[in-house]
Amino acid sequence: MKILILVHALTGGGAERVAASWANGLSKRGHSVYVMTNMTKPQTYETSSAVKLVHIDACKIEKGSLFELIKAKLLNPFKTFVQIRSFINCENPDVIINVLYYETYAVLMGCFFAKNKVKLIQTDHNAYERPKGNGFSCIQWRNKFIDNRFFDKVTVLAHADKEILNKKGIRHVDVLHNPLFLTPVSEVPEKEKIVLAAGRINQWHVKGFDVLLKAWKTVSIHCPEWKLRIVGDGDAATINMLKKLAGNAVGSIEFVPYTPNIRDEYHKASIFVLSSRYEGWGLVMIEAMSQGCAVVACDYKGRQAEAIKDHVNGLICMPDNAEELASKIKELVNNTLLRQRLQNEGIKSVFQYSEENVAINIERLINSI
Numbered sequence: 001m002k003i004l005i006l007v008h009a010l011t012g013g014g015a016e017r018v019a020a021s022w023a024n025g026l027s028k029r030g031h032s033v034y035v036m037t038n039m040t041k042p043q044t045y046e047t048s049s050a051v052k053l054v055h056i057d058a059c060k061i062e063k064g065s066l067f068e069l070i071k072a073k074l075l076n077p078f079k080t081f082v083q084i085r086s087f088i089n090c091e092n093p094d095v096i097i098n099v100l101y102y103e104t105y106a107v108l109m110g111c112f113f114a115k116n117k118v119k120l121i122q123t124d125h126n127a128y129e130r131p132k133g134n135g136f137s138c139i140q141w142r143n144k145f146i147d148n149r150f151f152d153k154v155t156v157l158a159h160a161d162k163e164i165l166n167k168k169g170i171r172h173v174d175v176l177h178n179p180l181f182l183t184p185v186s187e188v189p190e191k192e193k194i195v196l197a198a199g200r201i202n203q204w205h206v207k208g209f210d211v212l213l214k215a216w217k218t219v220s221i222h223c224p225e226w227k228l229r230i231v232g233d234g235d236a237a238t239i240n241m242l243k244k245l246a247g248n249a250v251g252s253i254e255f256v257p258y259t260p261n262i263r264d265e266y267h268k269a270s271i272f273v274l275s276s277r278y279e280g281w282g283l284v285m286i287e288a289m290s291q292g293c294a295v296v297a298c299d300y301k302g303r304q305a306e307a308i309k310d311h312v313n314g315l316i317c318m319p320d321n322a323e324e325l326a327s328k329i330k331e332l333v334n335n336t337l338l339r340q341r342l343q344n345e346g347i348k349s350v351f352q353y354s355e356e357n358v359a360i361n362i363e364r365l366i367n368s369i
Contacts, residue, residue: 001366002032002091004054006084006107007099009039010047012258014178014283015100015125020045021179022097025359027051036087038076044260045181056083077106084110088118095119095366098151101143108150119369122151123176126280127303128161131320134206134278145170152369157281158303174365177307178283179358180290182263184350188292188343189267193226195219195329196269196293198262198284199276201234201255204242208275208298208319213245213253215275215326220249223333231265233258266291270339271332274298277319282307286353289313289346294339296328311338313345 003026007019019035027033027050035051038058047053058079059072080103087093088111096118098107104122111120128144130136136144148154148170155176156162165173195216199207209230216228234255243250259265266272272288274297282304285295295314297304298321308314315332317324332339351357 001095001363002034002093003366004034004036004087004091004093004096005099006036006096006102008102009037009041009043010035011039011041011044015123017045017181018125018178018283019099020047021181021355022359022362023051024048024181025179025355026362028356029359029363034087034091034093036083038080054083054087056080077103080106081110081113085114088114088116092116093118095121095369097121097123097362099123100125101147104143104147119152119366121153121155121365121369122148123155124148124161124280125157125178127158127278127300128156128164129301130278148173153365155365158306160302161280172369174368176361176365177353177358178281178286179355180283180286180350180353181355182266182287182290184290184347185267185292188340188347191270191292191343192268193223194269195226195228195271195273195333196231196265196288197228197273197275198231198265201230201232201242202238204234204238206277206279207232208277209242210245211277211298211320211322211325212273212275213242213249214322215329216253217247217249218323218326219329219333220252222330224252226252226333228253229256229265229269230254231256231259231262262287263291266293269293270343271296271329273325273329274304275319275325276300279303285314286350290350292343292347294332294342295346296325296332298325307349311342313349314342 023033023035033051036054038056058076154173162173239255266288272293272295274282274285278300285297297308298319299305299316310316315328317328
């Protein structure tokens with residue numbers, strides 16, 4: 001099959017990394033794969049030489065320039081429309097996979113006005129419900145509950161979200177878990193006394209980093225030899241605010257800038273914590289498990305529990321509960337046998353998310369339409 005994956009960039013975020021993994025997995029299975037982006041930043045997620053990259057000549061938005069912002073808002077959808085229609089007419093792909101509603105209407109119109117017909121799949125990577133006080137923006141609500149009606153297939157990360165869409169009358173929905181770009185280790189590497197968390201620090205409220213730091217105040221008292229490392233980009237003001245929440249425990253906490261070599265962080269850490277208040281699924285926890293970390297995951301209404309079975313391949317706790325999170329972390333820190341067992345079971349449980357297995361699932365999804 002000839003497959004076009006449409007994504008904003010191949011750098012920086014989880015969905016972008018997933019797009020690169022999809023391209024690699026499908027290419028290895030003999031498909032002709034194109035990735036179309038308007039990327040202005042250097043590519044950090046590698047794609048194989050067989051994957052063809054196509055660039056949309058989008059207007060760059062100069063920081064602080066209102067004129068450039070308006071220009072980009074007006075011209076970029078049109079440029080995307082022209083590029084999509086041209087690509088379909090010239091290359092005649094079997095299917096287009098759109099990642100995170102990239103220029104949704106431009107893509108839909110490009111497909112509609114092309115002389116060749118192509119199936120269109122929309123992929124979402126976020127939960128379809130939020131805690132009180134964290135509702136969707138108007139655009140997010142429109143994307144999820146209006147725009148999804150116009151695609152041939154919609155994919156979500158968890159069965160809970162499929163049920164929500166089904167109840168809204170959107171039934172062309174499949175669950176597609178994200179692929180693991182890392183090769184699982186054959187045995188648990190030598191670990192240090194490190195508890196690791198990862199995510200965009202400026203999104204601290206979503207990621208629950210404030211909850212994690214409050215929990216760490218308790219953990220550090222009982223486990224002073226352990227360190228907490230939080231990896232992700234964030235501005236100085238946000239990091240300083242979070243450090244204040246840690247109180248006297250701040251000396252045992254390290255904030256580390258985003259790194260494309262996250263594998264090294266997973267290798268060193270004994271424990272990984274997913275502290276999010278709400279999360280569609282949690283690719284980082286799967287990555288951490290693949291590298292021998294024992295995982296504590298805050299489960300948002302069953303989504304993380306699709307991958308983590310409590311006390312089987314990880315520990316589960318409620319979101320936004322610093323006391324319970326501290327208790328779970330201390331349980332792993334103090335119980336070496338439990339920690340080692342979960343590290344080993346975690347490695348075994350992630351093979352189903354390999355690039356090849358997820359590519360096979362995408363093939364089945366395409367064939368269904």
